[in-house]
Amino acid sequence: MQTHKENVGLDKIEPVGHYALKLFFDDGHDSGLFxxxxxxxxxxxxxxxxxxxxxxxxxxxxxxQQ
Numbered sequence: 001m002q003t004h005k006e007n008v009g010l011d012k013i014e015p016v017g018h019y020a021l022k023l024f025f026d027d028g029h030d031s032g033l034f035x036x037x038x039x040x041x042x043x044x045x046x047x048x049x050x051x052x053x054x055x056x057x058x059x060x061x062x063x064x065q066q
Contacts, residue, residue: 001056006065 005027012024020033042049057064
């Protein structure tokens with residue numbers, strides 16, 4: 001679970017073959033490949049995944065900064 005990352009943006013996106021993207025974030029994080037299938041799953045389940053994340057933050061005693 002990530003905290004204190006409310007304002008992280010994307011600096012660059014690079015294709016990896018025909019199956020994934022490599023994302024470069026402005027906080028210096030650039031590890032991992034994001035497959036098209038994974039990105040699709042994130043997109044179609046965005047609302048429930050986001051709510052689950054917020055619930056886990058709250059349970060851990062953390063509240064996102066606005």
